[in-house]
Amino acid sequence: MIPAVLGAAALLAALQATTPPYATLTGPISTVGRQSDTVSSDTFSVKINRVLKAKSIAYKQFGRAVDLQSSGVWVAVSAELQAFQKTVPVRAATLIGSSGRMYRQSRRAGDAPNVLSTKTVQPGLPTTGLLVFELPEDELRNMKLVLSEQYDPQLKDEISVSLETIETAPQARLEIRKDGV
Amino acid sequence: MGGLKRAMRSKTGKAWLTKLLAGAGGLLAASISLGYTLYERRQADVVPQVEVATPVDAGRWKVSFAGSALAKEMPNGAKISPGKKAIVVSMMLENLSAQSSNLYGSLIKPTNLPDTPKPQYYLSRDRAILWDLQPRMPEAVTAVWEVPANVALPDVLRLRVEGEFFKPRDNLYNAPGWFPLGTVAEIALPLDGETSETKP
Amino acid sequence: MAFDRERRTWLLSLASLPLLVVAAVVVNAWRNIEDYRHRIETDIQQGSGQLDYAGAAWRLEKVRLIGDGRDAQLRLPGEMRLIIVRMVATAARDIGDGWGQCEVSLVDGTGRRWLPLDVILSSDISRDLEPDNEPLKGCGITSLDPPHQDHAALIEEKFVVPDAAIPTLSVRLSVAALRPRAIGFPLALN
Numbered sequence: 001m002i003p004a005v006l007g008a009a010a011l012l013a014a015l016q017a018t019t020p021p022y023a024t025l026t027g028p029i030s031t032v033g034r035q036s037d038t039v040s041s042d043t044f045s046v047k048i049n050r051v052l053k054a055k056s057i058a059y060k061q062f063g064r065a066v067d068l069q070s071s072g073v074w075v076a077v078s079a080e081l082q083a084f085q086k087t088v089p090v091r092a093a094t095l096i097g098s099s100g101r102m103y104r105q106s107r108r109a110g111d112a113p114n115v116l117s118t119k120t121v122q123p124g125l126p127t128t129g130l131l132v133f134e135l136p137e138d139e140l141r142n143m144k145l146v147l148s149e150q151y152d153p154q155l156k157d158e159i160s161v162s163l164e165t166i167e168t169a170p171q172a173r174l175e176i177r178k179d180g181v
Numbered sequence: 182m183g184g185l186k187r188a189m190r191s192k193t194g195k196a197w198l199t200k201l202l203a204g205a206g207g208l209l210a211a212s213i214s215l216g217y218t219l220y221e222r223r224q225a226d227v228v229p230q231v232e233v234a235t236p237v238d239a240g241r242w243k244v245s246f247a248g249s250a251l252a253k254e255m256p257n258g259a260k261i262s263p264g265k266k267a268i269v270v271s272m273m274l275e276n277l278s279a280q281s282s283n284l285y286g287s288l289i290k291p292t293n294l295p296d297t298p299k300p301q302y303y304l305s306r307d308r309a310i311l312w313d314l315q316p317r318m319p320e321a322v323t324a325v326w327e328v329p330a331n332v333a334l335p336d337v338l339r340l341r342v343e344g345e346f347f348k349p350r351d352n353l354y355n356a357p358g359w360f361p362l363g364t365v366a367e368i369a370l371p372l373d374g375e376t377s378e379t380k381p
Numbered sequence: 382m383a384f385d386r387e388r389r390t391w392l393l394s395l396a397s398l399p400l401l402v403v404a405a406v407v408v409n410a411w412r413n414i415e416d417y418r419h420r421i422e423t424d425i426q427q428g429s430g431q432l433d434y435a436g437a438a439w440r441l442e443k444v445r446l447i448g449d450g451r452d453a454q455l456r457l458p459g460e461m462r463l464i465i466v467r468m469v470a471t472a473a474r475d476i477g478d479g480w481g482q483c484e485v486s487l488v489d490g491t492g493r494r495w496l497p498l499d500v501i502l503s504s505d506i507s508r509d510l511e512p513d514n515e516p517l518k519g520c521g522i523t524s525l526d527p528p529h530q531d532h533a534a535l536i537e538e539k540f541v542v543p544d545a546a547i548p549t550l551s552v553r554l555s556v557a558a559l560r561p562r563a564i565g566f567p568l569a570l571n
Contacts, residue, residue, distance in 0.1 A: 023356035069306060071318050087496035094281075104281035107312035108304070123493040124543030125461055136317050 028148060028158035035164050041157035044088045044121060046147055049078040049128070051163055052181060053140065054174035057132065059112045068108055072136040073170050076181055077145060077163075080128045083121040091117055092151040093131045097139025104151070106134045113178045130176065141165045228341075228364050236273075237366040240345035241359055242288050243275040243319070249338045249370040256303035256323045257310060265327040268294070268338065270370065271305070275319035278347070278359070283313045289324060292339045292367075295332055300324040334372060342366040422484075422555050422563040432564045435479055435556045437470040437528070441566040442535065446547065453510060460543040463506070466552050466568070467517070467537045476527035482557035483520035485538045488565070490549035497538040506539060520554065547571060 033039025038047040053075050057068045068074070081090055093105040093116065109132040110117060116129030131145070142165060148158040174181060231237055236245040252269040254260060261267045270289070276282055286299040302311040305321040314320060328334070344365035351358045407414075426432060431440045445465040448457030457463060464487065487495040497503070497519060507516030517537035528534040542550065547570050555563035 021350070021355040023354060071320065072315070085492065086494045100279065101316045102280040103315050104313055106315075108307060108309075110312075120498075120541075122495055122541050122543070124546055125459075125541065134315055134318070139317075 026154050028153040028156060030158050030160060032160045032162075034162050039159050039161050040084075041159050043084060043086065043157045044090065044159070045082045045084070046145075046159050046161060047080045047082075048145070048161060048163070049080060050181070051166060052076045052078075052174060053166060053170040054172065055170050056173050057109055057112070057176060058173055059109075059176040061111050066112075070134045072134055073140065074106075074109075074174060075133045075135065075140070075143075076174055076176070077131040077133075078128065078181060079116070079131060079145075079147075080126050081116070081121045081147075082126045083123045085123060087120060087122050089120045089149060090147055092146075092148045092153070093117070093133075094146045094151075095133045095135060096144040096146060097135055098141040098143065099139055101135075101139065102146075103133050103135045103139070106132050108134070109176075112176045114176065114180070130181065132176075137170070226363075228367050231366045231368050233368070233370070237342050237368075238277070238344075239288060239342050239365050240347065240362060241276070241278045241282065242285055243277050244288065244342060245273045246340070246368055246370060247271040247273070247321075248373070250373040251334070252325070255301075255325060256305065257308050262327055264330050266330050266332070266334070268326045268328065268334070268372065269323050270300075270325075270338070270340065271321065271323045273319050274314060274322045276314040276316045279316060281313040281315050283311075284359075285314070287343055290341045290343060291326060292341050293335050294326065294328060294338070297326045297328065300326045336372060338370045338372045340368050340370065342368070419557055419560045421561050422553065423561040425553060425563045425565045427551065427565045427567065429567065429569075432566070433473070434554070434562075434564045435559055436474045436476050437472045437534075439468055439470050439554065439564060439566075441552065441568075442467040442469045444568050444570060446570055447510075449544070460545065462542055462544050462547065464540045464542055464547075464550070464568070464570075465537060466540070467535060468552070468554070468566075469533055469535055470528070471533045472528040472530055475530050478524075478527075479558055480520070480524035480527050480556050483524045483554070484556075485520045485536070485552065485554050487540045487542060487550050487568075488553050489542075489546040489551075493546065494553075495540045495542050497540055503537075503539045507537075524556070 029041070031039060031041040033046075035048045035051070038045055053073050055073060056070070057074050057076070059066055075095060077093075077095075081088075095103045095105075097103060105117060109115065112130065112132060114128075114130045116127070116131055119127050119129050121127045143163045145161045145163055146158060147161075149156055231246075233246050233248065236243050249268065249270040252261070252267045255267065256269065268291075274285060285302060289300070291297055301324070303309065303323045303325065304311040305323060311320075311322050314322075341364045344362035345359040346362045347357070347359055349357050351360075426434075431438050433439075443465075444467070445452055446462060447453055447455050447465065448462035450456045455463075466485070466487070485497055498506070500519065500522070503519065504516045507514075517535055519538050520536050523534050523536050547568075550570065551565045551567040553563050553565040555561075
């Protein structure tokens, strides 16, 4: 009798200790991949074209020249997104730096041409665009790019791509034009 | 007959003892809880006063003030709302958390201004509205409060810095979160006269 | 004899346990199941002429295909095409708030869905194509001020679709109160 009760208590304690927390149970459905591959989740896929780093970013907005400086480094990721079954607005992009800190895409450069946050991906129409981040220079190793429809997705797809470390130094100025970087 | 009486008495004795123990246990639990609450509040609420250019650690944000002034226009060049005055406080603000954040609205509260809403923050580098601040990247920002033009302004602006603390697992969702800590610092900034651009 | 009866009761209770667990799960999940059903569209009534739905008679008024150069001399890059769908709904009774959370989408033969462009982009495109006319409202905005009995409403939604999907496209409309029931009209382009 007593061993049965103790055994049941031990089993229940083990179950309780290993239950995932609520945030994980209702959190993102994650797909992980590498920069060289097209990483696909159920609803959308990502193919990274280029990753560039620069000390400053320049573009034209309504004919006015915009020049953005940073205390760190700008990272511009050019990616192609595809939606499979339904229109997907990919609004959330985060770079996880080498320290694990999460750097969301910069709204300072939110009105640059070609930025993905203004584009909606339609099924059958691959969409290419830019994701712009700013982060300290020592966070640039072993970065991960995380994309989803919204920040903190709940039971929605999230794609995480490991980016290759760029050995070259950041260029002084990155010009973003309508036709590319 | 005597045995029955004795059995009854010991039963009543046992019941009386059980009740006493239950009551004492409850009383002990309540007094431990009260004692712990009092213990947590044992320190007098003394709020440290800081000077200009001294960094203040408010949990999620680190702020160091530069100065305050009355402004002729908003830091991004926009006009001040008609019938209002703009009080501008310039500071260095750094995000100490592990994620980009724009939750600095409740960080600083003026104590000697009448009912003020949350301030509007501007990034001095861009001369534009401030959005997110990235971790480990301090920036020079300005906070602007708009008050009605007919309000008498003090000579010295007193500000309170509200702190937050991080809990990796909260009580409700077992998820990480930031919770209010109370005032961590106070500062008195002389309010300069009308300037067209804030002091660096 | 009593032992047998007790044993039978025990076995009966054990056997009914799975059924009770299932019943408990269903009872607790009922509200979530209902919410889920009100978000999906499974029962679609297709038609070419007029369809009755949500207290009004609907029909497809006009479909414009833009991007291959034929309409508005506008060419869009690559496979991208713009489709503008107009529908007319004649109310058979006062709609009130019966059109809440109205959803319009384009569906192709394989089940892919295209959602309409957002209001700001849609208005900008309307002003570019027809600068003299006021942009027409989408279904969501019309549902806030629906037509009264015997009045009609004109609804327009814009979609960006690939050229390859156009032959099999149909437009689908549903409202929250009646989902999973929806109505659909084949676009019959090309």
